[in-house]
Structure formats: structure tokens, C-alpha cells
Amino acid sequence: DAGVIQSPRHEVTEMGQEVTLRCKPISGHDYLFWYRQTMMRGLELLIYFNNNVPIDDSGMPEDRFSAKMPNASFSTLKIQPSEPRDSAVYFCASSSPGRTGTEAFFGQGTRLTVV
Amino acid sequence: AQRVTQPEKLLSVFKGAPVELKCNYSYSGSPELFWYVQYSRQRLQLLLRHISRESIKGFTADLNKGETSFHLKKPFAQEEDSAMYYCALRAGGGYNKLIFGAGTRLAVHP
Numbered sequence: 001d002a003g004v005i006q007s008p009r010h011e012v013t014e015m016g017q018e019v020t021l022r023c024k025p026i027s028g029h030d031y032l033f034w035y036r037q038t039m040m041r042g043l044e045l046l047i048y049f050n051n052n053v054p055i056d057d058s059g060m061p062e063d064r065f066s067a068k069m070p071n072a073s074f075s076t077l078k079i080q081p082s083e084p085r086d087s088a089v090y091f092c093a094s095s096s097p098g099r100t101g102t103e104a105f106f107g108q109g110t111r112l113t114v115v
Numbered sequence: 116a117q118r119v120t121q122p123e124k125l126l127s128v129f130k131g132a133p134v135e136l137k138c139n140y141s142y143s144g145s146p147e148l149f150w151y152v153q154y155s156r157q158r159l160q161l162l163l164r165h166i167s168r169e170s171i172k173g174f175t176a177d178l179n180k181g182e183t184s185f186h187l188k189k190p191f192a193q194e195e196d197s198a199m200y201y202c203a204l205r206a207g208g209g210y211n212k213l214i215f216g217a218g219t220r221l222a223v224h225p
Contacts, residue, residue, distance in 0.1 A: 003158070031211055042121075042217030043159075043201055056212055091159065095211070102147060102205050104213055106159040 006092050006107035013114055018080040021110045024073055025094030033104060034067055034077050037089040049075065082114045117142045119204050121216035128192050129224050136187040136219045138176075138202030147205040148178055148185040151215070154198045162187075162200070172196070192223045 005024040013019050025032050033048040047057040052069045060067070064083070069075040079086055089111050093104040118141040128134055140146055150162040163171045165178040165185060176187045185202060200219050206212040 033213060035215070040217075043215035045212070045214050048212065050211065055210065093159075093213075095213070097211055102164070102211070102213075103149075103161045108158055 004092055004094050004105050004107035006090075006110050008110060009108060010111045011113070013082055013112070015083055015114055016081045017114075018078065019082045019086075019112060019114075021077040021090050021092075021112070023075045023077070023092030023107060025075070025092070026096075026105055027073065029094035029096040029105070030072075031095045031097070031104075032069060032075050033093040033095075034075070035091040035093065037091060037109070043091070046077070079112075082112075084114045087112055087114050117204055117206050117212070117214055119202050119214055119216035121200075121202055121219050123219045124217070125220045125222065127222045127224065130194055131191050134187075134189045134192045134196070134221065134223075136200050136202075136221065138185045138187065138216060140183050140185065140202075140204050142183075142204055142206065144206065146178075148176070149203040149205070150174070150176055150185075150187050151201045151203055152198050153201070159201070192221075194223050194225060197221055197223045 007022045030051050034046040036044045046059045047067045048055055049069045065079055067077045089109045091106055091109045093106045095104040120139045122137055148165040151159050152162045153159045174189045176185050178185050202216040204214055
């Protein structure tokens with residue numbers, strides 16, 4: 001397995017534009033997490049899914065942020081409209097407590113820059 | 116509410132010196148604690164978990180429920196230990212919510 005795959009690796013966009021980040025979890029994993037990493041706040045949990053259902057989205061900063069998981073192998077995090085303060089590295093992670101214990105496996109991240 | 120606190124943003128030591136990265140948590144239930152590490156240009160990966168009670172790359176961490184701490188220790192730091200370290204807490208009860216602290220950057224100098 002190639003691990004958790006995120007795309008794109010880098011995204012530069014102008015303020016006000018819509019941004020979509022993508023994630024493919026490890027096959028068979030039933031939990032998927034979205035995190036935002038910044039220098040000031042470290043790794044913040046934005047939202048997580050279990051069996052494609054959002055369980056806790058209390059970390060989503062504003063209504064501009066939305067996340068979906070239409071099937072077990074794909075999830076998106078969308079920001080519309082984007083703002084400069086959204087610039088960060090966004091990580092996706094997946095886990096399967098029943099199969100591989102509670103370890104979470106991370107993707108390489110998407111570095112977002114909003115200018 | 117669950118919370119993980121890592122009070123130091125940067126820890127700078129010389130090679131061979133002891134290292135202790137601090138982690139405190141807040142959780143009303145029975146916690147499961149982890150340390151994750153992110154080396155330069157690599158993915159965030161699990162370093163160790165408290166239930167395993169193991170030593171990985173010379174690092175150990177003991178869960179102290181009385182002090183609600185899970186500090187990461189290594190007696191003799193190596194240059195290759197330089198990385199970003201994150202303490203994490205898994206909320207149980209079937210929810211599997213995994214939250215992280217702000218992270219501590221460890222810099223080991225020759």
C-alpha cells in the first residue's frame with residue numbers, strides 16, 4: 001500500500017478563490033482525520049470521519065471550510081472563499097483501530113498558500 | 116474537554132545530553148497517549164505509545180496519571196533525533212478522536 005495519498009502537494013491561490021484538497025486513505029481504514037498544521041498552533045484537528053460519516057467537525061474554523069467523504073477511498077476538504085490566514089499545511093490521516101491498533105498514518109500533507 | 120499541552124516550542128541541546136520533552140494532558144476518561152515524530156521532509160509517524168511500554172530509538176515515555184503527564188525522555192541525544200515531536204491523546208469510548216499538542220522542535224547540536 002502506498003500509504004495515505006494527498007493531492008496536491010502544494011497549492012498557491014489568490015484570496016477569494018475556492019480550494020479543494022484531496023485525500024485517499026489507506027485501503028480498509030475506517031477512520032479519516034483532517035488536520036491543519038501552523039507554527040503558532042501546531043496540529044489542529046479539523047474534522048474526522050468514521051465509515052464515511054463525519055463524527056466531529058468542531059474543529060472546523062468557519063463555515064468557509066467543508067469536508068466530505070463520499071466513499072471509503074476518498075475525502076475532500078474545501079475552503080471557499082480562501083483567505084491568507086488559511087495558509088498552512090493540511091494533513092490527512094487514516095486509522096483502523098480494529099485492524100492496526102490505534103496508530104494513525106499520515107499523508108505527506110498539502111502546503112496551502114493564499115496570497 | 117480533551118487537551119494536550121506541550122509547553123516548549125523549541126528544545127535545543129548538545130549531542131550526548133539528556134532530553135526531556137514535556138507533555139501534559141487533560142481528559143476525564145482513561146487516556147491513551149502517543150508520541151509522534153516528524154523528521155525533515157518526512158511524514159508524521161508514530162514514535163511510541165504508552166500502552167506498549169517500549170523504548171524506540173532510545174526514547175521512553177511513562178504515563179503519570181497523577182500528574183497527567185506523558186513526558187518523552189532520552190538519556191543521550193543524537194543529531195539524528197532533531198525533528199518535530201508531537202504528543203497526542205486518543206479519546207476512547209469508541210470515538211477514536213485523536214488530538215495533538217502544539218509540538219516541540221528538538222534541535223540537537225554537534
